[in-house]
Amino acid sequence: MEQGDSSREVPPVGLEIMEQEQQDTATEALIPPIDHSRKRRRPNADGPKKKSSCWDHFIELTDVVERTAACKHCHKRYRCDPKSHGTSNMLAHSKICYKNPYLENDLKQTNLAFGSGGLISVSPKFDKEACRKAITLFVILDEHPFRVVDGEGFIFLCNQLEPLLTIPSRRTVARDCFQLYLDEKLRLKAYFRSDCSRVALTTDCWTSIQNLSYITVTAHFVDNDWNYQKRIISFSLVPNHKGETIGRKLEDVLREWGLRNVSTITVDNASSNDVAVAYLKKRVHIKNGLMGEADFFHMRCCAHILNLIVNDGLKEQDSSVSSIRNAVRFVRSSPQRALKFKECVEFSRITCRKHLCLDVSTRWNSTYMMLDAAEKFQTAFEKLEGEDVGYVEWFGRHGPPCYTDWEKARAFVKFLKIFYEATKVFSSSQQVSLHTAYHQLSSVFGELQEASMNLNSDLASVGHEMKRKYDKY
Known part of the structure; x- marks a missing residue:
């Protein structure tokens, strides 16, 4: 051994063995003892644990x-x-x-792609078919023409929203709209066959200004979630509006959609519709699709009944209504006259925010809205009579509305308000309105009876004629 190594201290062998035994004892203290009395764990009854x-x-x-x-x-x-x-x-x-x-958390990362402006970042969620369908719904829901996709502003908007989108042409959009109609029609047919046991029908007929006869058929039903639904299942041309023609058309519509069970059909109060309903009732009865004895199969439109009743009342007030209608037509005939009338309104300090509107001869509720707005501007019309000579000449020998005309119009508007509110309830398309018919018609009856019995009122003759028409139906 060299001299340098003699200075190192070598621990004895017995000391190393003692230290190792102490470490083993401490480690064994941390490990719990094995309990041989516990049973072995049974495997999972549902099978092995799913790792995917x-x-x-x-x-x-x-x-x-x-x-x-x-x-x-x-x-x-x-x-x-x-x-x-x-x-x-x-x-x-x-x-x-x-x-x-x-x-969504996994799709926040964007990808790079080449667009019209060079290298751009795009979302991996881009779906060409979904964008095409969104454009189709945009055209249908907002009633845009097919050429809207050719507009410069629309193209710029689409490029900003999704640079990778290839904007379809107007012909492609037209095809997509028609294809969407076919898909929805197939889905509705499948629903009628599987989940819809019975429907209620409403139909309406009219003639266009081109003397073409049209008919529309709407199906009303309750879906699986007990929500009221309605779908227009037919909108087509017919040769005429005769009862047999309408009945055969309704039969073809039911056959096309696979509908057998019809609870009711609601139509206008026309004699031709009586023939059509009788024809359809026989056809549905053959298929055992009627409810009970079909006592309520034919339903008459409450809104149309109110329209007939009010039109009889308008005939009695025709002179006063016509005079006010001509006054409104004068103001709306040119921008200069409208500006002059606005000055008269400001001079009379009228704070009403309503606008003058002309009525439609075939819609009595538009006549109500015209009178309701016009009577609030009576002082402005009287002021216009002294300010504008052309206003007096517009009426000729009959002259503008007088104080009596305005008073009759004001009383008539108050009288018609209950009819207007009832028509809005009957014409609702978002909820069922049949259960409210009795309450509304009862209120109308009370109003007519009160007006016909008040002999001191100008509405006595009007109420009598309207009540006679009400009793008829």
Whole structure:
């Protein structure tokens, strides 16, 4: 041994052994003792633990013969037998499920693509077919012409929203609209066959200014969620509006849509509709599609009945209504006259915010709205009579509305208000209105009876004629 090594201290062998035994004793103290009395853990009754990440979004169904799993978000089903199918299809679906709330976090990263302005960043969620369908719905819902897609502003907007989108032509949009109609028609037919047991029908006929006869048929039903629904199932030309023609057309519509059970059909109060309903009733009865004895199969339109009643009242007030209508027509005939009338309104300090409107001869409710707005500007019309010579000459020998005309119009508007409110209830298209018919018609009856019995009122003769028409129906 060299001299330098003699100075090192070598621990004895016995000391190393003691230190190792102390460390082993401390380690054994941390390990719990094995309990041989405990039973061995039984395997999972549902099978081995599922390791695939797709099971975070799927749940296995137990009430089916073959092993099947359903998506927790959209409820779409896939076979999940590990021997024959596996989980690849479920894993692929979980990455594209449109109802998956966790999918948005995975799609925040954008991709790079070449657009019209060079290299741009785009979202991986871009779906060409979805954009095409959105454009189709945009044209249909907002009633735009097909050429709207050729507009410079629309093209600029689409390029800003999605540079990769190829804007379709007007012909393509027209084809897409028609294809959407066909798809919705097939889906509605399938619903009628499977989930809709009975429908109620309404129909209306009219003639255009080109002397073409049209008919529309609307189906009303309650969906699986007990919500009121209505769909126009026919809008077509007919040779004429005779009863047999209408009846055959209704039969063709029911056959086309596969409808057998019809609860009621609501039509206008025309003699031709009586023939059409009688024809349709026989055809539905053959198919055993009537409810009970079909005592209420033929329903008469309440709104049309009110229209007939009010028109009889308008005949009695025709001179006063015509005079006020001509006054409104004078003001709306030119911008200069409208400006002059505005000055008269400001001079008379009228604070009413309503605007003068002309009525439509075939819609009595528009006559009500015209009188309701015009009578509030009586002082302005009287002021205009002294300011504008042309206003007096406009009426000729009959002259502008007098004080009596305005008083009759004011009383008539107050009288017609209950009819106007009832018509709005009957014409509702968002909810069922049949259960409110009795209350509205009862209120109308009380109003007519009160007006006809008040002999001191100018509306006595009007109320009598309207009540006679009311009793008829």
